[in-house]
Amino acid sequence: MKLNIIITSTRPNRVSPCIGKWFYEVAKQNNNGLQVVLTDLAEVNLPLLDEPYHPSKHHYLHEHTKIWSNIIETSDAFVFILPEYNSCAPPSFVNAIDYLYNEWNFKPVGFVGYGAINGGRHSVENAKSLMEAVMALPVEQSVIIEHAVEQMDDDTFHAKDTQISAAKRMIENIAVVASDLHEMRTPGNLEAVKKVSWNKFAPWHADILSQVGR
Numbered sequence: 001m002k003l004n005i006i007i008t009s010t011r012p013n014r015v016s017p018c019i020g021k022w023f024y025e026v027a028k029q030n031n032n033g034l035q036v037v038l039t040d041l042a043e044v045n046l047p048l049l050d051e052p053y054h055p056s057k058h059h060y061l062h063e064h065t066k067i068w069s070n071i072i073e074t075s076d077a078f079v080f081i082l083p084e085y086n087s088c089a090p091p092s093f094v095n096a097i098d099y100l101y102n103e104w105n106f107k108p109v110g111f112v113g114y115g116a117i118n119g120g121r122h123s124v125e126n127a128k129s130l131m132e133a134v135m136a137l138p139v140e141q142s143v144i145i146e147h148a149v150e151q152m153d154d155d156t157f158h159a160k161d162t163q164i165s166a167a168k169r170m171i172e173n174i175a176v177v178a179s180d181l182h183e184m185r186t187p188g189n190l191e192a193v194k195k196v197s198w199n200k201f202a203p204w205h206a207d208i209l210s211q212v213g214r
């Protein structure tokens with residue numbers, strides 16, 4: 001199964017890639033059996049949503065949407081490297097999520113939130129609500145980085161021990177949930193829904209399952 005780490009800031013002088021590269025290395029060394037890949041939204045280069053049909057129809061007209069759809073469809077779990085702008089998730093992230101729907105369904109997501117004084121807390125809470133709307137499952141554990149620039153040295157992010165521990169726990173949680181959800185996404189396999197091992201990591205799942213009548 002593939003864990004896709006997604007760098008979400010697209011602005012010049014962003015610190016997102018530095019934090020993304022740090023987390024990517026932690027994830028590779030603590031992969032819990034997951035294949036780990038890194039994606040940069042600045043390279044995906046999506047314009048503001050320009051598809052005429054709701055993404056659940058999967059009727060995409062533009063090449064950039066087809067490429068983005070394939071990146072997400074072929075991934076089983078996500079960690080978003082997520083800054084906070086004005087107490088919200090960045091518009092680049094919201095736009096990238098809105099492009100798709102089925103591709104996100106029943107996949108676990110985690111967050112490395114960062115910012116100034118808020119450390120990305122508001123952004124992560126905001127982003128969790130958005131991911132629930134596309135029926136992804138946010139895990140409870142997040143990594144929160146306050147005053148991220150103070151831990152930067154040129155292009156290198158120097159993590160604190162608490163941040164490394166939080167990152168490892170989050171990857172463990174994602175691996176457990178990813179395994180159960182992967183089974184659940186297999187067509188016709190309702191047995192997996194009865195599993196409870198991911199309950200404690202993704203307390204939102206009951207609401208999501210009730211929405212689809214399971």
Ligand SMILES: Cc1cc2nc3c(=O)[nH]c(=O)nc-3n(C[C@H](O)[C@H](O)[C@H](O)COP(=O)(O)O)c2cc1C
Pocket residue numbers: 009010011013014015016017083084085086087088114115116117118119120148149
């Ligand atoms: C438009 C804007 C709004 C911001 N709002 C907040 C905020 O509400 N809370 C916070 O903790 N940091 C805030 N910050 C600080 C950013 O989180 C910080 O600069 C971070 O490095 C941005 O990520 P990036 O460099 O990868 O784009 C804001 C920065 C920008 C540019």
